[in-house]
Amino acid sequence: MTDAAVLAARSQAESSAPPLLEARHLSKRYHFGKRLLPGSGKIVHAVDDVSLAVFPGETLGLVGESGCGKSTLGRCLTRLYEISEGELLFEGREIGHVGARQLKPYRRKVQMIFQDPSGSLNPRRRVADILAQPLRVHGIRPRAEIDDRLRELMDLVGLPPGYLDRYPHEFSGGQRQRIGIARALAMEPQLIVADEPVSALDVSVQAQIVNLFADLRDQLALTYVFIAHDLAVVRQVSTRIAVMYLGSIVELGSTDTVYGRPAHPYTEALLSAIPEPHARQQCERIVLQGDLPSPISPPPGCRFHTRCPFADDRCRTERPLLRPLDDGRSVACHYPRTEVSRTAGT
Amino acid sequence: MTMPPINDPATDLVFADGALVASSEIREVRSRSYMGLVWRRFRRHRLGLVGAVLVALIMLTAIFASVLAPYDPYQRDGKSIYLPPQRLHVFADDGFHPLPFTNPVKLDLDPDTYELVPTIDTATRCSVSVFGKGWTYSFFGIRTDRHLFAPAPDCGWHVLGTDRDGRDMLSRLLIGSRLTLLMAAVVVTISVIIGTLVGMVSGYFRGAVDHWLQRIVEFILALPELPFYFALVVIIPRNADPFRVFLALVGILSVMKWAQLAREVRGKTLSVASLDYIVAAEAVGTRTPRIVLRHILPNVLSHVVVATTLMIPSIVLLESFLSFLGIGVRAPLVSWGLLLNAASDLQNLGSYPWVLTPVVAILITVMGFNMLGDGLRDAIDPYQN
Numbered sequence: 001m002t003d004a005a006v007l008a009a010r011s012q013a014e015s016s017a018p019p020l021l022e023a024r025h026l027s028k029r030y031h032f033g034k035r036l037l038p039g040s041g042k043i044v045h046a047v048d049d050v051s052l053a054v055f056p057g058e059t060l061g062l063v064g065e066s067g068c069g070k071s072t073l074g075r076c077l078t079r080l081y082e083i084s085e086g087e088l089l090f091e092g093r094e095i096g097h098v099g100a101r102q103l104k105p106y107r108r109k110v111q112m113i114f115q116d117p118s119g120s121l122n123p124r125r126r127v128a129d130i131l132a133q134p135l136r137v138h139g140i141r142p143r144a145e146i147d148d149r150l151r152e153l154m155d156l157v158g159l160p161p162g163y164l165d166r167y168p169h170e171f172s173g174g175q176r177q178r179i180g181i182a183r184a185l186a187m188e189p190q191l192i193v194a195d196e197p198v199s200a201l202d203v204s205v206q207a208q209i210v211n212l213f214a215d216l217r218d219q220l221a222l223t224y225v226f227i228a229h230d231l232a233v234v235r236q237v238s239t240r241i242a243v244m245y246l247g248s249i250v251e252l253g254s255t256d257t258v259y260g261r262p263a264h265p266y267t268e269a270l271l272s273a274i275p276e277p278h279a280r281q282q283c284e285r286i287v288l289q290g291d292l293p294s295p296i297s298p299p300p301g302c303r304f305h306t307r308c309p310f311a312d313d314r315c316r317t318e319r320p321l322l323r324p325l326d327d328g329r330s331v332a333c334h335y336p337r338t339e340v341s342r343t344a345g346t
Numbered sequence: 347m348t349m350p351p352i353n354d355p356a357t358d359l360v361f362a363d364g365a366l367v368a369s370s371e372i373r374e375v376r377s378r379s380y381m382g383l384v385w386r387r388f389r390r391h392r393l394g395l396v397g398a399v400l401v402a403l404i405m406l407t408a409i410f411a412s413v414l415a416p417y418d419p420y421q422r423d424g425k426s427i428y429l430p431p432q433r434l435h436v437f438a439d440d441g442f443h444p445l446p447f448t449n450p451v452k453l454d455l456d457p458d459t460y461e462l463v464p465t466i467d468t469a470t471r472c473s474v475s476v477f478g479k480g481w482t483y484s485f486f487g488i489r490t491d492r493h494l495f496a497p498a499p500d501c502g503w504h505v506l507g508t509d510r511d512g513r514d515m516l517s518r519l520l521i522g523s524r525l526t527l528l529m530a531a532v533v534v535t536i537s538v539i540i541g542t543l544v545g546m547v548s549g550y551f552r553g554a555v556d557h558w559l560q561r562i563v564e565f566i567l568a569l570p571e572l573p574f575y576f577a578l579v580v581i582i583p584r585n586a587d588p589f590r591v592f593l594a595l596v597g598i599l600s601v602m603k604w605a606q607l608a609r610e611v612r613g614k615t616l617s618v619a620s621l622d623y624i625v626a627a628e629a630v631g632t633r634t635p636r637i638v639l640r641h642i643l644p645n646v647l648s649h650v651v652v653a654t655t656l657m658i659p660s661i662v663l664l665e666s667f668l669s670f671l672g673i674g675v676r677a678p679l680v681s682w683g684l685l686l687n688a689a690s691d692l693q694n695l696g697s698y699p700w701v702l703t704p705v706v707a708i709l710i711t712v713m714g715f716n717m718l719g720d721g722l723r724d725a726i727d728p729y730q731n
Contacts, residue, residue: 080629100631107631120622124380124644134630167378183626
């Protein structure tokens with residue numbers, strides 16, 4: 001089943017290789033509130049019909065404001081959350097709805113890095129225990145070799161092997177994040193989903209961690225899904241960008257295309273918010289009106305129409321699907337900015 | 347210098363995320379384990395330390411109660427009914443006596459009021475021998491009759507007086523501590539195990555399991571305690587074996603007491619389970635029992651330990667309260683509450699106030715455990731600065 005949206009999700013991939021991980025019409029809904037009577041609960045559409053493809057070797061940046069569902073999507077991709085609807089394929093194999101046993105090989109190949117490095121490390125366990133856990137669970141190495149592997153991992157993330165005997169609270173934020181990365185690397189994964197891995201860190205440390213990500217990608221041939229709200233960081237690390245708004249992807253394309261000429265009004269507004277260091281490059285800042293609508297009752301038609309300065313009646317009734325444009329990117333908008341400006345120019 | 351060098355801002359600079367900063371100075375810093383950190387913080391808590399010492403002393407006293415008790419706590423003596431506490435002396439006309447002695451007390455009938463008036467016979471001395479022979483008891487399977495203080499026969503050495511049957515109050519108090527503390531220990535152990543298990547299962551699996559377990563917890567918490575105890579104890583026949591009654595009481599209290607802890611543990615589990623390191627363990631593919639036992643249990647246990655130390659005094663109080671009312675431990679067993687039952691007669695209380703000494707024992711025990719619990723509560727989460 002490769003419909004238009006799925007094809008659009010694959011747009012502008014660097015390689016023609018088959019996608020490593022592919023989400024097809026993936027949705028994640030939460031029920032909340034008291035459900036004493038059937039049907040009386042409320043439903044949150046955290047991720048709503050997302051199609052996405054991640055190709056080997058690329059870094060897919062996932063951006064959007066807080067509450068847009070990017071973390072939820074990340075955790076669906078790693079199967080930490082159950083998927084409500086849709087398919088998830090890893091190397092062409094469906095893994096979205098399989099049980100824990102069939103999931104185990106997938107767990108080895110896809111790992112996650114968390115935002116808060118202090119929350120993601122058990123304070124009761126030494127670094128050695130934290131790093132050895134994945135190795136023991138999967139029995140990847142014989143016991144005798146675990147020690148060597150731990151030292152190797154510490155070396156990989158730039159920490160002295162002598163720190164293995166320490167507890168997480170003895171480290172700085174950046175060092176803890178390095179431990180988190182080492183744990184993710186322990187099982188030699190192919191894909192790493194990094195959920196805001198640097199946003200809890202100091203700016204100076206952020207740069208070091210971002211560089212570490214880049215080094216590791218080259219060294220170990222990793223593929224990343226890099227979730228962040230810091231657009232500057234995403235631009236630096238990503239080869240491709242997916243912009244999310246209220247649970248859906250609104251624009252998807254190579255970093256240069258999307259950052260160079262955003263096609264979706266939301267992307268445009270988002271990018272105009274990046275502070276520019278040089279005054280002459282400062283373009284006009286687009287300030288969106290209103291707040292993010294509630295994902296409990298998303299607006300009909302285009303999700304963005306309540307805040308879009310260009311919305312018309314069609315946007316209010318008909319929901320735009322993700323469709324490819326001429327320049328290779330995909331966008332979910334009836335009136336993409338690039339086309340508007342082109343027609344305005346002629 | 348209270349802070350260890352690890353947390354010193356100066357060393358932290360060397361630690362900063364420059365990575366691979368090899369410094370021999372840093373290497374030598376000893377990593378403190380969880381228990382080490384807890385101990386470091388507990389040490390600074392004065393009241394907690396006092397509580398720990400008190401609790402240790404109380405435990406030792408209960409364990410060695412029969413060694414310490416000078417008299418057979420069950421031995422009635424018609425000649426020494428309601429003897430007042432005798433003062434201990436170490437100095438006499440002929441100098442210092444390392445072993446405290448007492449002067450025997452004689453009860454004489456006042457010809458006018460018909461009251462028994464104690465007169466102290468200062469001429470004779472009742473002495474004790476250290477590790478001398480006394481009443482026979484069995485201690486960890488060894489039958490012996492040696493006691494720390496063995497009073498001479500037929501010469502009273504009743505430091506805390508005697509009760510209405512002429513039994514030595516000190517000995518009864520010492521032996522009574524066993525049953526009171528045993529009951530607290532057993533009730534707390536059972537309810538902590540049930541409460542922790544139910545709480546963790548409820549908090550980790552959530553959903554329908556959580557829903558129904560919480561309804562059970564609510565049901566138990568909604569039972570009106572006192573009438574419930576009355577009703578249940580009334581069911582037990584009057585002539586039942588006292589030890590059986592004791593066991594029934596332990597069972598009832600255990601059933602009633604786990605619910606509150608289950609609720610607290612559930613809350614703690616909910617918050618721990620949402621932490622990223624649990625998610626990380628799941629991402630790695632760790633099996634559920636391992637996650638619960640290796641990651642959630644240790645982090646919930648700190649709360650359980652504190653709850654346990656604070657639950658013991660509440661059971662001690664409850665036991666004395668129920669036994670005082672006559673629905674708890676039954677004679678011939680001895681417990682602090684049962685000893686207080688003798689003080690329920692106001693007339694006796696006025697004439698023989700020393701029968702209230704178990705109150706002091708209960709007070710010290712409750713305070714000791716509470717102080718220890720307070721100290722533990724402050725020390726047990728060393729990662730929250």
